Amino acid sequence: MRSAEHAAAPDAGEGPREAGAAAGGPGVVVGEPGVVASEPGMASRVADDRDDGRDETPNERADRNWNEILQELRVAQTGTQILGAFLLAVAFQPRFTELDEYQRSLYLVLVALAGVAASLGLAPVSLHRAYFGRGEKVRIVRIASRLLAADLVVLALLAAGVTSLIFDFILGRTAGFAALGAGAVVVVGLWVVLPRLGIRRRAGRPRHESATPAR
Numbered sequence: 001m002r003s004a005e006h007a008a009a010p011d012a013g014e015g016p017r018e019a020g021a022a023a024g025g026p027g028v029v030v031g032e033p034g035v036v037a038s039e040p041g042m043a044s045r046v047a048d049d050r051d052d053g054r055d056e057t058p059n060e061r062a063d064r065n066w067n068e069i070l071q072e073l074r075v076a077q078t079g080t081q082i083l084g085a086f087l088l089a090v091a092f093q094p095r096f097t098e099l100d101e102y103q104r105s106l107y108l109v110l111v112a113l114a115g116v117a118a119s120l121g122l123a124p125v126s127l128h129r130a131y132f133g134r135g136e137k138v139r140i141v142r143i144a145s146r147l148l149a150a151d152l153v154v155l156a157l158l159a160a161g162v163t164s165l166i167f168d169f170i171l172g173r174t175a176g177f178a179a180l181g182a183g184a185v186v187v188v189g190l191w192v193v194l195p196r197l198g199i200r201r202r203a204g205r206p207r208h209e210s211a212t213p214a215r
Helices: 002-008 016-022 058-090 094-098 101-130 137-171 173-203
Strands: none
Touching: 058 101, 058 137, 101 137, 137 173
16 A cells, blocks of 8 residues: 555655646746746747747747848848949949049949948848858847948948939039038938937836837
């Protein structure tokens, strides 16, 4: 009788998962942070470590962030292609020989910036291919985000420079410098100041409102 009772009761040395399984319920892991209790037949998953209104693991968050970065890269690459195509077409126009030394120098600088922007836009894809299948998605997302930020800086310089070149060629040097300054102000206002204002406004909201997921 004693041996039967001993066989039916779970061993005191068994972990919480085995004890839960012996009782017929789901295995509950105690003392293992970041792991959610799973139902029988289902694999456990890492718990969400952020209070942002989303129920996702760090790997799921990395996958989502990577997809968002790809969407942003597509938009940035479209701008690079438009400006780059314009610069390439200019060199084959009959009036290209009318550019003075300053305008030609500015043109060559802009062509170089277009090449840098294209390289920065493609770098995250090359990075993803190099780390593919190695479980480094979080690192890929972090580096790709920095590359995207650098690409946006180059695109800002490229957009302002192209505008300045056109105004300089058509209206003169003073108009070209004015267009360069105006373009810089517009880019800084839309790409730097406006996002920071949005971040400050969100930071001033109550925490329960900030954590509400977007619809």
